[in-house]
Amino acid sequence: MIALLRGVVAQLSAGEVILDVAGVGYRVRVPTGARLAGRGEELTLHTHLAVREDAMDLYGFTGPADRDLFTVMLSVSGVGPKIALAAIDTLGADGLRAAVIADDVTALTAVPGVGKKGAQRMILELRSKVGSLGDLATAGATSVGAGPTASDPRSEARLALGALGYGAGEVEAALRGLPGDASAEDLIRLALRGLAT
Structure with a gap:
């Protein structure tokens, strides 16, 4: 069981990070709203290894x-x-x-x-x-x-959009695919733009 990984962020995208641990790149699925280190920075993830018949996937969390x-x-x-x-x-x-x-x-x-x-x-x-x-x-x-906590930009955006009268399903659809490192203000602006179309 792989319970913890500490390495350098080789690649970072929404919902996924590739962590270089002593020259081995581990693909780890992470929450899209998680605040992670930037590319080239050291990162520690607490992980869960999910083993299925056809795949082994790592899921990582900051705590x-x-x-x-x-x-x-x-x-x-x-x-x-x-x-x-x-x-x-x-x-x-x-x-x-x-x-x-x-x-x-x-x-x-x-x-x-x-x-x-x-x-x-x-x-x-x-x-x-x-x-x-x-x-x-x-x-x-x-x-x-x-x-x-309120310091999480995605949560702040969810609260703000909900306060504007949008339903939970609409909010999640609008936030899906938006950059994981965006500020709450940017997430709200981009989500509103998507909701308006």
Whole structure:
């Protein structure tokens, strides 16, 4: 099991980083909103190795708590690595914990690939597990669906677009594919441009 990688960023794109570790390039899938080091800079990722019959994929996170939440998400029936990563990417680790604790089906259905029944199953199967993975006070204080802390540009953009009256699905569609290193202001501007067309 590969649990941690420390190396130099060789390539960086939305949702993926290639990390050069002692001359070996590891392709690691990451949340698109994650704040990562720039190209040529050193980066440490806490990873989960997902092994399937036809592939071995690494998923990386900047902290062990996010990686552990991702791993726990995989224990939910019907949730694979793509949906687990999308849930953390869409809501943030704290937002995901808060949605589960508050039984917020609406927030969970904002995750691409998760319907109402899937959201209810996630709440049922994760409720007893998420409390041990993070600070419940922080999770409870985070407004549901707000995502990670306010310093996360994607979460700020989600909040702003939601306040303008756009639905969660519209917001996610507008933010999908936008640069992972953009500021909240740029994300809002670009998303509004896309929503206007």
